[in-house]
Amino acid sequence: MIKAILIFNNHGKPRLSKFYEHYTEDTEQQIIRETFHLVSKRDENVCNFLEGGLLIGGSENKLIYRHYATLYFVFCVDSSESELGILDLIQVFVETLDKCFENVCELDLIFHMDKVHNILAEMVMGGMVLETNMSEIITQAEAHNKMEKSEAGIAGAPARAVSAVKNMNLPEMPKNINIGDISIKVPNLPSFK
């Protein structure tokens, strides 16, 4: 079973956290910090598995992670999962995100948290894997997107008009937003096609 899925950046800022077991909010934050601490001190090119931190169950659980440019994708799993299988699953998740967002980057995860959650929900449910087929996942995500758009077409028209006007006034909007140390694009994702 997958106990938790965590995404954080190189500085330990959480970008997504999904726990499939109940912890208090405080513990969840501690687990994220502990996991970041364990994973970030490891060199590149070492193995992708390590024993879980104490908070999440110690050596009963394994952390399986991949590091893509600015982001760490960490899956915390128990002994019933295949390590290499989970590694592939992370790859499927990232490739799916990449397809859905067209060259995914850290910003996409921040500004479209709901979408990321939805995509993840198509893959993993209650800690178990629901679907591994990427085109199936993307089809579902697209269908949802379409539904959202069609609904927005009727009820969301005024809001979209407002936002369109605002955007017109701010043609260089992205530049106005100081995003600090977020490096925009995930440069050369090593594992991507």
Added chain:
Amino acid sequence: MPAVSKGDGMRGLAVFISDIRNCKSKEAEIKRINKELANIRSKFKGDKALDGYSKKKYVCKLLFIFLLGHDIDFGHMEAVNLLSSNKYTEKQIGYLFISVLVNSNSELIRLINNAIKNDLSSRNPTFMCLALHCIANVGSREMAEAFAGEIPRILVAGDTMDSVKQSAALCLLRLYKTSPDLVLMGEWTSRVVHLLNDQHMGVVTAAISLITCLSQKNPDEFKTCVSLAVSRLSRIVSSASTDLQDYTYYFVPAPWLSCKLLRLLQCYPPPEDGAVKGRLVECLETILNKAQEPPKSKKVQHSNAKNAILFEAISLIIHYDSEPNLLVRACNQLGQFLQHRETNLRYLALESMCTLASSEFSHEAVKTHIETVINALKTERDVSVRQRAADLLYAMCDRSNAKQIVAEMLSYLETADYSIREEMVLKVAILAEKYAVDYSWYVDTILNLIRIAGDYVSEEVWYRVIQIVINRDDVQGYAAKTVFEALQAPACHENMVKVGGYILGEFGNLIAGDPRSSPLVQFNLLHSKFHLCSVPTRALLLSAYIKFINLFPETKSTIQEVLRSDSQIRNSDVELQQRAVEYLKLSSIASTDVLATVLEEMPPFPERESSILAKLKKKKGPGAVSVNELEEGKREGGELNGGGERGGDSSSTPSPSADLLGLRAGPPVTAAAPSAGSLLVDVFSEAGVNDDVPFLAVPACLFVCKNNGVLFENQLLQIGIKSEYRQNLGRMYLFYGNKTSVQFVTFTTTLNVQAKPVEPLIEGGAQVQQVINIECLTDFSDAPLLNIKFRYGGALQNLTLKLPVTINKFFQPTEMASHDFFQRWKQLSLPQQEAQKIFKANHAMDTEVLKAKLLGLGMALLENVDPNPENFVCAGVIQTKAQQVGSLLRLEPNAQAQMYRLTVRSSKDTVSKRLCELLAEQF
């Protein structure tokens, strides 16, 4: 077309996020967040109905705030209201909020349940999936109560869409995990198994997780899944890489599903049906063969997927542990991976080999990789991999390679990562003790351990080395010499000072002959460490000093000086002050004799299972024999199991000691016998006595439960016996007492076991001693015979006696808890492993007497194991050179009927039978 177009980002959200990121301090961030929370709160509370877009924007903001680690204490009601919306967008954002923010205790669950109920019956697959996801995410008991009946119906209904089926399967699994009592098995279970045959691979993927979990708990009900899983696996394995289209991942057909199928099969023993088994073996062979084929792609994903299946297949082979051919292939494959350039594969290979090492078919094959594994321990860059290598070395260790492995682990400890040092220390300590062939090696190893990793040496470890040194007199001198040398290091660990203080206090005299380690030198060395140590260690050292006064009277004044000094006698620590005062007083007023008695050498510790093992229990099962092998036969009485007196060196005893006679309690003395207490009988009374008939031949069966006593007595000769046993070795002292006043000449004894020749002459009234060393090679039922011939007054006397050596003498007691006992009892369930006897009591059924007899038998008498307190249960291991035979015993007395029922189970049928026969005569 990308599924998410970037243009429609929410500007308010973007501004908020960038504000947060621009905050210079934590306080500023909190301020900004509080401002936003107030804003959202007022928006939610406001009269104006929010449109979908705004609601979504605010919920996203709340999620972001939550992700940053701030509590969100409102918005739940708004989220629940969104659930009843008819719009997908609103419903979806409501469910998202709830699945992230609502925990299972929330009071809102009832409202949420209502919304879920509506969505489940909506027949809109998207809404149904959202509702099922929510149940799976929250998974509370209230939800299980509400939906545990409904979901199986959705899962197996013919008209359910595939995507809903997938969600329903995992949702049901979640409910089963949280509330198994609410998910009732029923008609649906058999249909769930058939989902393994489903056309849609996604449905199979979801269903297999459910089936695996259910069959772990109810293996019989789901047995049919084995053949279905095998045929599904076979179809996948034999398919071409393009057959499964979207489920082919980097040229590997359905890797995830294959892994899950192989995991499911690990819940069951090998299939009984020959055809199914054949098909499965074929699959496993195909997977192993594919590993040798050239890769279809250079991408790491391709090899990952392929190897994921391979490792699961190897796990299954190890789980079956029945196909030597496959096991060897698996071991070879793992051997290849041990040297693979991919770190992940080396890691997994080391991990799998650990389980392989415990299989009897492959233990030897695993051992051939020892050099590679040692190399991995030395050179791997990654601590996770080194840890796996250390685990594997521990698993593959046996007598043949223990020295090498322990040495490598020790040298690794010098540089090992802090995180794994303590575990490594325990492992080294256990291996050193378990496979110690000579105890000087053991002492060296543990002292090295303290030197290298003193901080990580727990109390159990240094207690244990002291226990072992106290119990084995052959290593005491060496231990004293070694700690003395170790203490000379300028900086030595406090644990070393503790061990040093204890050992020199007990055995410092053994090295005091050397002027370099004279008593004063020893004392000064210990005392030089005193001020650097913590209070408990100082207390221990003070005790060592008073022991020194007893061992070496010449150090008395120096030590008294130290004790008298203000820093001791006025120490602010109560314990230290008390010790200093008491020891000082004791040393000045007590006579040498009193001192010698009070400060006598510590008696040996009772043998028990190593406490270190308990610390590492998760790695190893209980019951490992603490000390496996003893080579030398030099064993003193005090070291016997349950042995009382120490150092009873009987060779110098001129005549049978009083207790030798006193022990002879059992045999009824015939009326014709002279007073049993007198050793020497009247010379004249011998006339007319038939010398061939011993009038006091003690039946050998009386020695089953005791080791000492009179074996034989007639008017001429008395044979006393004293024996001691340790593991598979025994030593027996026979005392031949001449009861007459005339010499026995040409006294010979012949035995079918090795024996030192006995003095050919026994003076009248004197006694000679013969020592017999016994080694138990394998189990036996006939005792060795002793033939005694001598001339007494010209007449040849000839006697043949059975030596009281019985199989139970080689028992090593095994302590175990009730649970372990019954588990082992059940393991020994073959009919021939059990022997049972029901017999009438020959003696009074006194509990204490019974206990004493059972203890004398040599097994451990286990208290609080049998639910009936009247019954006795015992456990022990018979040590023979060839093998160890674990035995369990249960004695059920029936006081009314004056009967006993005795049941013995052991791993060897002849042993059970023999023990039963021996014991039936005892009670």
